[in-house]
Amino acid sequence: MxxxxxxNDIKGMLERAESPITSDCCIYRVPFDISLLNQxxxxxxxxxxxxxxxxxxxxxxxxxxxxxxFNKFLNLAEPNVRRxxxxxxxxxTEELVKIILxxxxxxxxxxxxxxxxxWSDGDAFLxxxxxxxxxxxxxxxxxxxxxxxxxxxxxxxxxxxxxxxIPSFLVLTFDYFACYYSCNLAxxxxxxxxxxxxxTVFLTGSHLNKQVYVYDxxx
Numbered sequence: 001m002x003x004x005x006x007x008n009d010i011k012g013m014l015e016r017a018e019s020p021i022t023s024d025c026c027i028y029r030v031p032f033d034i035s036l037l038n039q040x041x042x043x044x045x046x047x048x049x050x051x052x053x054x055x056x057x058x059x060x061x062x063x064x065x066x067x068x069x070f071n072k073f074l075n076l077a078e079p080n081v082r083r084x085x086x087x088x089x090x091x092x093t094e095e096l097v098k099i100i101l102x103x104x105x106x107x108x109x110x111x112x113x114x115x116x117x118x119w120s121d122g123d124a125f126l127x128x129x130x131x132x133x134x135x136x137x138x139x140x141x142x143x144x145x146x147x148x149x150x151x152x153x154x155x156x157x158x159x160x161x162x163x164x165x166i167p168s169f170l171v172l173t174f175d176y177f178a179c180y181y182s183c184n185l186a187x188x189x190x191x192x193x194x195x196x197x198x199x200t201v202f203l204t205g206s207h208l209n210k211q212v213y214v215y216d217x218x219x
């Protein structure tokens with residue numbers, strides 16, 4: 001290998017180097033040594049959310065259901081959805097935008113149908129008890145989180161209500177994960193970064209009598 005080849009290799013390494021973790025980072029990969037202790041605990045069973053496990057072949061059956069929900073959601077609010085992601089993800093790659101958008105719409109549509117108990121014939125498979133449990137658990141894996149502000153902003157753009165009769169996405173989220181806590185939740189003092197930390201806070205009761213910022217260094 002000559003001098004030019006070495007220089008080109010180093011340039012390639014620099015181009016592929018990841019940027020340092022910033023204070024905005026809140027969704028992490030599980031450390032390798034921890035995941036080795038129990039890989040099943042950190043690996044999704046039926047549905048992949050976010051980019052980390054997107055290409056896992058075990059998750060591909062659920063991708064069809066994501067697209068069904070995605071199509072339903074876009075038919076309802078395509079203009080607002082497009083504007084939302086142009087503003088929020090204009091510096092990301094096309095593939096990441098597609099993954100985040102499809103997964104966000106799947107979650108929003110899922111939470112909406114769960115909240116109103118408004119299911120269609122095509123949801124029969126998703127309503128199997130063992131599958132609903134696995135989906136809920138998969139949504140609480142640390143490597144499979146989406147930034148909450150993306151979900152919330154997308155929801156707010158799609159469901160605009162001047163009369164205030166449409167529940168907030170935070171209310172839908174509390175309702176979907178209500179089986180993990182038994183207290184009454186006041187949504188006006190909660191700032192959420194993602195689902196995992198939200199559930200951790202409510203399980204420990206640390207949300208009581210103070211404002212909660214639902215994020216920290218790892219979760």
